[in-house]
Amino acid sequence: MRLPNLTRYESIGINRVFNMADGHAHQPQTATQRKIVSRLPEWFYEAETARQSDLEEEFRARYYALAGQHSAASLTRTLFCYSASLSTDLIATYLASRQLSVALLHPCFDNLATILRRRDVPLVPLSEPELAPERLDDTFAKLNADAVFLTLPNNPTGFELPREAIHQVIELCGRYGKMLIVDCTFRFFSRNPHWDLYEALEQSGISYLIVEDTGKTWPTQDLKCSILAASADLYDGILDLHNDILLNVSPFILKLLIEYLKDSADAGLAAAIWEPIDRNRRRLREAIQGSCLRVEYPASTISVEWLRILDPDLRSVDLVEKLLDLGLGTLPGDHFYWADHVAGERFIRIALSRDAETFWKACPILMDGLAIR
DSSP states (O other): OOOSOHHHHHHHHTTSSEEOOOOSOOOOOOHHHHHHHHTHHHHHHHHHHSOHHHHHHHHHHHHHHHTTOGGGTTOOOEEEESOHHHHHHHHHHHHHHTTOOEEEEESOOHHHHHHHHHTTOOEEEEESGGGSGGGHHHHHHHOOOSEEEEESSOTTTOOOOOHHHHHHHHHHHHHHTOEEEEEOTTGGGOOSOOOOHHHHHHHHTOOEEEEEESTTTSOSTTOOOEEEEEOHHHHHHHHHHHHHHOSOOOHHHHHHHHHHHHHHHHHOHIIIIIHHHHHHHHHHHHHTTTSSEEESOTTOOSSEEEEEEOOTTOOHHHHHHHHHHTTEEOEESGGGSTTOGGGGTTEEEEEOOSOHHHHHHHHHHHHHHHHOO
16 A cells, blocks of 8 residues: 555555665764764763854855755855755745745655645656757746746755756756756765856846755754755745744754864765665675666766666555565655556655665665565
């Protein structure tokens, strides 16, 4: 039986012996990150006496510096939320209040569509092939929506746009009067050279909203912060909505994340973030060789793996249910295709942000699930 959304599958998966369902950061702490954890009481008391605006300013500056978004480090049109979902809900509420429609990337994590629909925002699917550079002009000329909502890199496929294509998207949004919304919550897994997206957006003069988040990147037990950045014409409206629901993100959480950002800047993204993801990806790809599972996007570098089911008689929801019975939580592909569940029936998603021992033990269980008839 298909459950109503991916978060329901995640909530079941986190209570299984082997949880490869949610994409949050559960990889082990590095040696230097363990030193951060050992100093938690110190950070707590420091945060208790710190000024909120100082912590927000430092967090914003360090986050954007690590992301290569140097023009955004001093950007004051930023709001802080406890999760990317909350930032998305603010966007949805704003869009609904202006009666704006959205072209949303398809596939993507289904809560983006669910949140928008809950606020009665009209949606149309926008496929990854439609965003190919050679098709962008035609795509925008035919696009029947007020805003374009992209997730870059995309969860679950790892899809990214090259820099030139993003500049083209920005130019087309300006030409056709479209708002651009970008979810960058998986940005630190990209291996493409950093370049300043915010600078391009500010120079273009288009309306934009950008969602950032730490929860997919650093193993902080879901103590996280999302940044919602807005263009000058949208900021006051978003600010009013934000004021209705949230005063501030915990200063302790900001202080903790500042220390993780410092550590990653010193260690480098490869050592701080990528290595355990790459190790588990190699292990998974070795395990499924010769099976009815195939890696759909071999070049993907994000912290999940999108697998195609080659067995025509095996649906994703059935495989996920079998794996849950064996103690392994995964996600079915159906719900990522929020406008057409059938299109996702031959995919499952495996989260990679896990410790090596757990992941090593989980791979044979995945193979056991494939053998059950």
